[in-house]
Amino acid sequence: MKQLLVIGSVALDTISTSLGRSEEVLGGSATYFSISASFFTQVNLVATVGRDFPEEHRSLIKSFGVDIRGLETKQGRTFRWEGSYIDDLNCAKTINTQLNVFADFRPRIPEEYKNSKYVFLANIDPDLQLFILKGLKDRQIVGCDSMNYWIQNKSTVLKDLLKEVSFLFLNDAEARSFSGESSIIKAARFLLSLGPRFVIIKRGEYGAILFHKDAVSLLVPAFLLETVRDPTGAGDTFAGGFMGYLAKRNRITGEVVRNAILYGSIMASFTVENVSVGRFTNLKKGDIETRYKRFRSLIMA
């Protein structure tokens, strides 16, 4: 088992779905990622919040065993995001984004984090992602997420960054946009040519595809749920389960990567069952194993 460092956002989200509205709940890519990964390995979190960040949220993240010495509190307000899934449960419509303290985020890596062998660069400015990597000389495995905004506005630095990345996580629309290809196979081939050893294309409620060595390597459907309450954070939770499992096993073999995709899928399926990270507060390792076995039988694995 190796330590896993994540850099990303810790946020206050306001989310509307057809089931109702949740105001200023705990959110952010690093939050979802770290809580998900905490079920598999030791997670070290790097992010920033404002002085208005509720103490109960800080305690909640810590209660999962996540090291939050890298969670800086700055003068100002915490990053806020407001989104709606009323029109489409699979695709958030952003109503409002307030970067607040996140706008001037200059990450600092605590000394105690420096031996993190596994790193996940959640979706933030690629300049910051690259900066973090340079501070982690002993890193072995790097996972990376991004989004259309950076693909369109910082593609040069993003391409530099991808040379250092082992696992790139993008959704299908992002992969198509980055590559200019409508075929997802061609899009993934383009992404692999930029450096990542593996590319994982996330398809929301339809699952994920793993690409490796110029070709499709795995096709995995999503675990089917009767009710989805809030899809926020599903992608980061997927990455958290995936990278957490890798760090736990500390070997990159076909079998480990396959299982990492399954655990990532399972963790994402838990997230969407409740608002914010609510589903994890009472989640047991046994629940994960039970659903993992059920998932394997449903996909015939």
Added chain:
Amino acid sequence: MKQLLVIGSVALDTISTSLGRSEEVLGGSATYFSISASFFTQVNLVATVGRDFPEEHRSLIKSFGVDIRGLETKQGRTFRWEGSYIDDLNCAKTINTQLNVFADFRPRIPEEYKNSKYVFLANIDPDLQLFILKGLKDRQIVGCDSMNYWIQNKSTVLKDLLKEVSFLFLNDAEARSFSGESSIIKAARFLLSLGPRFVIIKRGEYGAILFHKDAVSLLVPAFLLETVRDPTGAGDTFAGGFMGYLAKRNRITGEVVRNAILYGSIMASFTVENVSVGRFTNLKKGDIETRYKRFRSLIMA
């Protein structure tokens, strides 16, 4: 191996995709179904065409070993459908439908077909589907497809019909519309309550879900292709591979049904690689086995 009877349409299709336009090519649900199933078992076709139906199309269907003694030629023009995939490769926009001889179709089952133990009722008027079933006293296994038009306009007879059905094939939108449920699990549970032993929800490029005994039984992604040329007939080809494989094995066990879904998926993946049934003219049984093995490894089965 048992004989498999299919009743449905044999049509002339005009199809536009971003790759071009194909005029008056061989189409129809019974065409796609029977050619796909012919790779697994003896298929008996019941349908009607007009006097304008090209002899070469008749010969082509026959060349797959399909028994076409039930393909009636009537005074008038063959059923025509025109569709476009220019806006969305996953969803045909109907430009024009001319029922022609199909409007007064009164199916006749040749004596030689009467011992067909497996039956597939492709998407036609549920009154005709029920009429066909009543003429097949020795039937053992019945598959059935339908569409929103019949769900909305003939739901009473469709519900009567479903009591006789072993395998119901619907796409996700049809299942939601029939049940009034947005959750696909709840929709499938409603459909199962109407009688079918198994419900198969087709999700186009995202694969299929098998439901059985009130619950999800299998989640299968679609075989991922680099280029899709024409998605027409994918659903009927899927059903053809599925029912053909069942008839070949002539046993309904978990293992047989699982494999039937895989073979159905594989046959659908071949169809969309070319316009009309063009991909099947040079398809070998070995090609099917090769892709089946590749598919199993991609889904970890």
